[in-house]
Amino acid sequence: MYWNKEIETISRKDLEALQLKKLQKALQAARTTPFYKKVFEENHINIDAIKTLEHIKDLPFTSKNDLRLSYPDGMVAVPKKEIVRMHASSGTTGKSTVIFYTAKDIKDWADLVARCMVATGATADDVFQNMMGYGLFTGGLGLHYGAELLGCMVIPAASGNTLRQIQLMQDFETTIIHITPSYCLHLVEVIRAQEIDPYTLTVKKAYLGAEPYSEATRKKIEEQFGIDAYNSYGLSEMNGPGVAFECTHKNGMHIWEDYYIVEIINPDTGEVLPPGEEGELVLTHINREAMPIIRYRTRDLTRLIPEPCPCGRTHYRIDRIKGRTDDMLIVSGVNVFPSQIETVLMKFPEVGNNYQIILDRENNLDRMHIKVELYSKLFHGDIKEIERIKNKLKEALKALITINPRIELLEPGSLPPSEGKAKRVIDNRTL
Amino acid sequence: MAYQVSVFAENKPGKIERITSILANQNINIRAITINDSGDYGIIKLLLDRPEDGCTALKEEGVAATLKEIVAVKIGDKPGSLHKVAAILKDHAINVDDAYGFTVKPHEESVFVFQVDNPKAAERVLKEAGYQLLADKELYLL
Numbered sequence: 001m002y003w004n005k006e007i008e009t010i011s012r013k014d015l016e017a018l019q020l021k022k023l024q025k026a027l028q029a030a031r032t033t034p035f036y037k038k039v040f041e042e043n044h045i046n047i048d049a050i051k052t053l054e055h056i057k058d059l060p061f062t063s064k065n066d067l068r069l070s071y072p073d074g075m076v077a078v079p080k081k082e083i084v085r086m087h088a089s090s091g092t093t094g095k096s097t098v099i100f101y102t103a104k105d106i107k108d109w110a111d112l113v114a115r116c117m118v119a120t121g122a123t124a125d126d127v128f129q130n131m132m133g134y135g136l137f138t139g140g141l142g143l144h145y146g147a148e149l150l151g152c153m154v155i156p157a158a159s160g161n162t163l164r165q166i167q168l169m170q171d172f173e174t175t176i177i178h179i180t181p182s183y184c185l186h187l188v189e190v191i192r193a194q195e196i197d198p199y200t201l202t203v204k205k206a207y208l209g210a211e212p213y214s215e216a217t218r219k220k221i222e223e224q225f226g227i228d229a230y231n232s233y234g235l236s237e238m239n240g241p242g243v244a245f246e247c248t249h250k251n252g253m254h255i256w257e258d259y260y261i262v263e264i265i266n267p268d269t270g271e272v273l274p275p276g277e278e279g280e281l282v283l284t285h286i287n288r289e290a291m292p293i294i295r296y297r298t299r300d301l302t303r304l305i306p307e308p309c310p311c312g313r314t315h316y317r318i319d320r321i322k323g324r325t326d327d328m329l330i331v332s333g334v335n336v337f338p339s340q341i342e343t344v345l346m347k348f349p350e351v352g353n354n355y356q357i358i359l360d361r362e363n364n365l366d367r368m369h370i371k372v373e374l375y376s377k378l379f380h381g382d383i384k385e386i387e388r389i390k391n392k393l394k395e396a397l398k399a400l401i402t403i404n405p406r407i408e409l410l411e412p413g414s415l416p417p418s419e420g421k422a423k424r425v426i427d428n429r430t431l
Numbered sequence: 432m433a434y435q436v437s438v439f440a441e442n443k444p445g446k447i448e449r450i451t452s453i454l455a456n457q458n459i460n461i462r463a464i465t466i467n468d469s470g471d472y473g474i475i476k477l478l479l480d481r482p483e484d485g486c487t488a489l490k491e492e493g494v495a496a497t498l499k500e501i502v503a504v505k506i507g508d509k510p511g512s513l514h515k516v517a518a519i520l521k522d523h524a525i526n527v528d529d530a531y532g533f534t535v536k537p538h539e540e541s542v543f544v545f546q547v548d549n550p551k552a553a554e555r556v557l558k559e560a561g562y563q564l565l566a567d568k569e570l571y572l573l
Binding site: 374375376379380383387408409411412413414 | 441499
């Protein structure tokens with residue numbers, strides 16, 4: 001079953017010809033943006049000389065930091081009135097990475113998501129309960145529009161409030177859920193605690209995304225819930241979810257190459273690796289009017305699976321994400337950099353410069369625990385004052401990273417000093 | 432005027448040992464000790480015969496310590512002794528944040544120590560009621 005058989009089963013030769021055509025168009029659009037105009041000029045790049053797909057290697061990479069530096073709209077390639085939506089991820093010094101979409105971009109994104117869903121066997125008869133966060137985060141709205149386009153009944157439940165989620169599933173006979181793997185494990189436990197047999201629910205499929213997880217976790221979810229779980233990959237820079245998705249064969253995620261040019265590089269040298277080798281995923285968005293992004297370094301480690309898939313789709317697959325090439329943490333589906341936390345802590349003179357971030361998984365939910373030292377010169381002997389500092393820190397962190405951390409104030413000198421290679425992050429979670 | 436030393440300490444074994452060893456090395460006497468516990472950490476409050484020296488010594492060892500103004504009032508050691516003081520504070524609408532006490536001479540004399548927002552006002556009303564307030568020096572001589 002296909003959503004768009006012609007494009008999903010296109011021959012590699014035709015696909016590559018289409019990619020080249022779209023790449024050339026995307027480069028023309030990119031040249032109109034202040035960011036790429038400067039990049040092309042500084043690197044003496046003549047985009048009209050890009051005559052084959054291999055020439056993409058001659059173009060410089062785009063990094064997350066480039067997006068931040070272009071804040072708010074240095075990479076926008078269309079007049080403002082054509083933009084209909086933005087999404088953003090939290091940023092370090094208050095600067096987010098912002099992505100813009102035209103009406104066509106939103107429609108195309110939904111179309112891609114519909115493609116993904118049909119590849120898992122979804123139809124208009126399905127009831128889709130979307131348990132991802134709505135709002136600036138792309139996880140919620142991204143799949144929402146695709147599921148509506150496919151004709152599913154969408155329950156925009158968003159995340160949290162587990163008992164209500166179960167009630168919705170029962171009352172509206174949900175057949176597909178979109179959820180983070182850790183929350184899914186928690187959900188199954190709560191279902192059981194309600195003395196409901198998960199196998200008696202109408203749920204048949206779960207789309208698991210927004211955080212890395214292992215094949216063992218997938219198996220566990222499938223067995224405990226009695227469902228099929230599908231791996232989903234996306235990042236806001238490339239729209240959001242729907243970039244790559246598993247088909248019913250559940251063996252790697254088809255990455256939609258008519259929208260994205262895929263490269264795997266050596267993260268240290270930037271050299272492009274041959275298909276099949278593990279490295280950093282680099283994506284070029286060749287299908288977005290509002291914001292073309294060239295050779296974006298995702299920092300995600302994976303490998304390309306060029307072998308044909310029995311489902312008949314000719315678009316290559318990428319393997320499960322193995323990890324990151326930077327220090328980004330994914331906590332309850334939210335991307336967090338230790339530097340963001342550091343920036344918040346440094347705004348509080350009452351705490352010292354040393355800190356430690358500890359990540360644990362309790363009842364399948366991620367917990368963040370931050371240890372900071374009290375700065376002795378600003379200690380006034382008042383327990384209420386210390387509680388106040390703790391609460392202020394907690395709120396400042398929650399406002400920035402949307403996660404509610406536990407703050408532990410330590411005596412001065414109890415954490416390893418900031419010089420050298422202090423271990424700032426202790427991740428006790430197992431995939 | 433009297434001062435106590437307030438120390439920030441994690442709620443872990445060995446914390447009192449560390450603080451008392453620093454004070455013992457300086458030959459500082461502890462008249463009273465109390466701990467405010469708040470889960471992960473607590474505030475250890477120490478009434479010392481030489482609060483300034485004690486506080487400096489603790490800080491030099493990297494301990495988060497500070498001097499805090501308190502009210503120390505000499506009361507009897509009989510049933511109702513504390514009640515009389517409490518009644519005066521109540522009549523003047525003085526709110527006590529934190530308090531502790533210790534006996535000086537059994538059945539005769541004890542000391543009630545407390546923290547308030549405005550120690551001077553509390554001292555004044557107690558003085559007017561005929562109570563003896565203890566300053567650092569007097570605490571030392573007890």
